[in-house]
Each structure stands twice: as structure tokens, then as C-alpha cells.
Amino acid sequence: MARVAIIGAGLAGLVLARGLRDAHEVVLFEKSRGAGGRMATRYAGDYEFDHGAQFFTTRTPAFRRFVEPLVAAGHAAAWHARFAEFSGSEMTATRRWDDDYPHYVGVPRMNAIGRALAEGLDVRLQTTVNAVSRDAGDWSLTGSRGGGTPGPLGVFDQLLVTAPLTQTLALLPEERALAEAAAGHDMLGCYALMLGFASPPAVGFDAALVRDADVSWISINSSKPGRNSAPTMLVHATNRWAEANMDTPLESVTEHMLGEVQRVTGVDGHTAEHCDVHRWRFANLPKQSGPRCFYDAERGLGVAGDWWVRGRVEAAFTSAGALLAAIAA
Ligand SMILES: Cc1cc2nc3c(=O)[nH]c(=O)nc-3n(C[C@H](O)[C@H](O)[C@H](O)COP(=O)(O)OP(=O)(O)OC[C@H]3O[C@@H](n4cnc5c(N)ncnc54)[C@H](O)[C@@H]3O)c2cc1C
Known part of the structure; x- marks a missing residue:
């Protein structure tokens, strides 16, 4: 069973987690107080x-x-x-x-969907991932819980990121292939x-x-x-x-x-x-062309989210589905 970390419990992250949970040990990290991301309620x-x-x-x-x-x-x-x-x-x-x-x-309310989809998943709410690093074939995550002092959040075989584009690139500044694939997707x-x-x-x-x-x-x-x-x-x-x-x-x-x-x-x-x-x-963001997600199978790194496709709820689902298919392949 691979250990999979997913950053972001919006629709894309939740769809990924539900698609992988039977075969893998999945942990979602979400900086907000609830799941659902931009399907949000105030x-x-x-x-x-x-x-x-x-x-x-x-x-x-x-x-x-x-x-x-x-x-x-x-x-x-x-x-x-x-x-x-x-x-x-x-x-x-x-x-x-x-x-x-x-x-x-x-x-x-709109956030009821995230809440329902998060049921039964290991979602670490109010947990912001500040940095990720790849050491000896594993992904190490560092971040803070509830605004506390940053510390280690765990070590994983696979890392899947579903944060909005700018936040994703900030977490993965060294990933040239990702930056190239994501170029031009301006939120x-x-x-x-x-x-x-x-x-x-x-x-x-x-x-x-x-x-x-x-x-x-x-x-x-x-x-x-x-x-x-x-x-x-x-x-x-x-x-x-x-x-x-x-x-x-x-x-x-x-x-x-x-x-x-x-x-x-x-x-x-x-x-x-x-x-x-x-x-x-x-x-x-408006409709995008090109790949619907990013996946580097060798390094166990995947990126999904609406911004690969379009700024729509269905686009987040489509991108997550594309990443699940890439992982399965
Ligand atoms: C104002 C507005 C209006 C919209 N109107 C519509 C509409 O009418 N119809 C429609 O279909 N779509 C609409 N959308 C778009 C829709 O909400 C999104 O396409 C969809 O919810 C995106 O889902 P996602 O999972 O890709 O990203 P998100 O929902 O953004 O999920 C990403 C998650 O990652 C978390 N995160 C980010 N960085 C970190 C970190 N470092 N550590 C931990 N967690 C992190 C965020 O808190 C968030 O929960 C609207 C969006 C907005 C903002």
C-alpha cells in the first residue's frame, strides 16, 4: 500500500482521495476549517x-x-x-x-458537498503545507496545524497537489516540467x-x-x-x-x-x-487547452485542479479523473 499525500481538500483533492483510498493509504491536508475548497459557504x-x-x-x-x-x-x-x-x-x-x-x-449550503465527500477520509483540516521535499525517494511534507509552529507532517511515496496554480508552483519551485506544462494558465x-x-x-x-x-x-x-x-x-x-x-x-x-x-x-x-x-x-479562469493534469510516475508527483481545464466545479472533477487515469496507467 503506497502512502499518498494530497494537498487540498477541494473537489479535485476529494475525488482523488476517494479514487485511491481502497488501494492506498491516503492523507489529505487542508488549510481551511472545512473540506470543499472554493465550493464554500460563509x-x-x-x-x-x-x-x-x-x-x-x-x-x-x-x-x-x-x-x-x-x-x-x-x-x-x-x-x-x-x-x-x-x-x-x-x-x-x-x-x-x-x-x-x-x-x-x-x-x-454549497459546502455540504465537500463535507459529504470527505466522510470516511483522513482529512487533516486547518493544516497548511508550507514546504515539500524529496529525500531518498520519499516526499516529506512540512507545515503547521491550526496556525502553530511549522513541523514535519509526514513522509509519503506519492504527492498529489490540488492547490490553485500559484500556490502549487510555490510549493514545487524546482519542478521545471510542471512549470512548463502549467505556463499560461493564469487564474x-x-x-x-x-x-x-x-x-x-x-x-x-x-x-x-x-x-x-x-x-x-x-x-x-x-x-x-x-x-x-x-x-x-x-x-x-x-x-x-x-x-x-x-x-x-x-x-x-x-x-x-x-x-x-x-x-x-x-x-x-x-x-x-x-x-x-x-x-x-x-x-x-477561462477554458484552457492542453493537458488536464500533470503526472510524473517515476517520482510519484501529480498535480490536478480546475485550472488545468476551466474555472468550473466540473473541471476540477475532470482534472482529478485525468490524474486518477494517469496513476492507474
Ligand atoms: C467567486 C467564485 C465563483 C465561482 N463560481 C462558479 C460557478 O458558479 N460554477 C462553477 O462550476 N464553478 C465556479 N467557481 C469555480 C469552482 O469553485 C472551482 O472550479 C472548483 O471549486 C475548484 O476545485 P479544486 O478542487 O480544483 O480547487 P479548490 O476548491 O480551490 O481546492 C483547493 C484546496 O487546496 C487548499 N490549499 C491550498 N494551498 C494549500 C496548502 N498549502 N496546504 C493545505 N491546503 C491548501 C485550499 O484551501 C482549497 O481548499 C467559482 C469560484 C469562485 C472563487
Whole structure:
């Protein structure tokens, strides 16, 4: 039984761990307090916000087969949102999402999927891997648990990394072949504005795609299926605006996004009881071409993650599947 270390318990890491656990001794290291990665949920009193991935679709039969049991077990459900498209403040189209092309969300919140997939796995939460080194044919990991003093985390035969691109390259600075394969996959930033209201804001939609504005997405997060949350609105900035404003103070980001929300929907977010913004430095990226993962069988090093394919939940699954196939081969 090989000892396998996986860095990151987002969807890619969890899919890898579940694919390998029968034949190997697998340990996942995750710096956050929970599994799921960017399929994340933020809590604030009675308010809950899926501030990363908003929903996911299943384009491939393999991903459909993977999602089906999650739906059957109640960890995911299709969101039959009243969907609107905006060009600036003009609503240009509306329709209801239905089961012909389902838009899935985690239930009762997006992070429920990571939680369900982590069950039965050895996930070391709040454990940041700071460095990896290869000594005498083994991978040694160093890092800190719960923000404590860094120390050894273990020695493994195989190392699989699923952190976002920049963090992966920082952990593996000497890996030339990886750097070459990953060249050009530039991840983009995003901001998530989270607003909690006493009563649902009257916008006439549950989810909206916005063009010709500095925000690209506005949703009534609390309208997703199975939510217990008080009324919440979740807004994403465009990647373009976020990239140009990565170092802007969060107060100014908040004010700008509130202005855009008011311009598009008429809702004055200053009336919200709760208002917060989250900076995603590495949120997503457009469709990529080339390999879907990296694997060096001789040295027991693999790298997977959405960024090989596209900034989508299904892409993380696809990349992890490609790495599992490479390992099996
Ligand atoms: C704002 C936003 C909106 C999005 N909207 C959508 C959407 O609507 N639909 C869609 O399909 N996708 C969306 N996505 C993209 C989707 O969330 C991702 O494609 C997918 O979740 C990526 O999964 P992953 O496992 O590849 O990476 P991640 O989920 O990022 O997992 C990587 C994990 O590695 C951990 N990690 C990193 N470094 C270390 C370290 N040194 N030590 C230990 N752990 C470490 C991280 O904490 C993280 O949990 C969105 C993402 C964001 C941020």
C-alpha cells in the first residue's frame, strides 16, 4: 500500500482521495476549517452565503454519474431559479432553470458537498503545507496545524497537489516540467459581496447574469433549495474589475459594488443588516487547452485542479479523473 499525500481538500483533492483510498493509504491536508475548497459557504449570524461557486452543471456523463448519488442522498439539488439576464440596468431576458439542463447547488449550503465527500477520509483540516521535499525517494511534507509552529507532517511515496496554480508552483519551485506544462494558465481574481436583509429584496429574479457592469452575477442566495438562511444577496464582481482592483481597500470595493447593485437592480444595499466582502485572489479562469493534469510516475508527483481545464466545479472533477487515469496507467 503506497502512502499518498494530497494537498487540498477541494473537489479535485476529494475525488482523488476517494479514487485511491481502497488501494492506498491516503492523507489529505487542508488549510481551511472545512473540506470543499472554493465550493464554500460563509456564515454571519442567521445569514449564510455561498460566496465561491454559485452552482454547477454536469456536461459529461462521468460527472453526471458522480453527482447522481449526491442528489439521491440530499447533499445536492437542482436550483429551479428564476433566471434573468441584464445589460447594465436593463433586464434583457428571463427564464426558469429546469431539469432539462439542471443547475445544481449543495444542500443545505454549497459546502455540504465537500463535507459529504470527505466522510470516511483522513482529512487533516486547518493544516497548511508550507514546504515539500524529496529525500531518498520519499516526499516529506512540512507545515503547521491550526496556525502553530511549522513541523514535519509526514513522509509519503506519492504527492498529489490540488492547490490553485500559484500556490502549487510555490510549493514545487524546482519542478521545471510542471512549470512548463502549467505556463499560461493564469487564474483570475473575484470579489464576493454578501448582503443580509430583514426581508427578501424585491428584484424579480433569483439569479442574474449581468453584462456591461462591474458586477457579473447577482443572486438571492437564500432562494436556493433547502436553505435555512435569512434573506441574502450574493454578488460577484467581474474578473476584469477585480483584477484591476486587487489591491483596492475592501471598503472602496464594497462601495463600488453596492453602487453597481443599485444601478442594475435598484436595491440600495446600504439598507442591508449585514454587509461584507470577500477577496478571492485565485477564483477562476477561462477554458484552457492542453493537458488536464500533470503526472510524473517515476517520482510519484501529480498535480490536478480546475485550472488545468476551466474555472468550473466540473473541471476540477475532470482534472482529478485525468490524474486518477494517469496513476492507474
Ligand atoms: C467567486 C467564485 C465563483 C465561482 N463560481 C462558479 C460557478 O458558479 N460554477 C462553477 O462550476 N464553478 C465556479 N467557481 C469555480 C469552482 O469553485 C472551482 O472550479 C472548483 O471549486 C475548484 O476545485 P479544486 O478542487 O480544483 O480547487 P479548490 O476548491 O480551490 O481546492 C483547493 C484546496 O487546496 C487548499 N490549499 C491550498 N494551498 C494549500 C496548502 N498549502 N496546504 C493545505 N491546503 C491548501 C485550499 O484551501 C482549497 O481548499 C467559482 C469560484 C469562485 C472563487
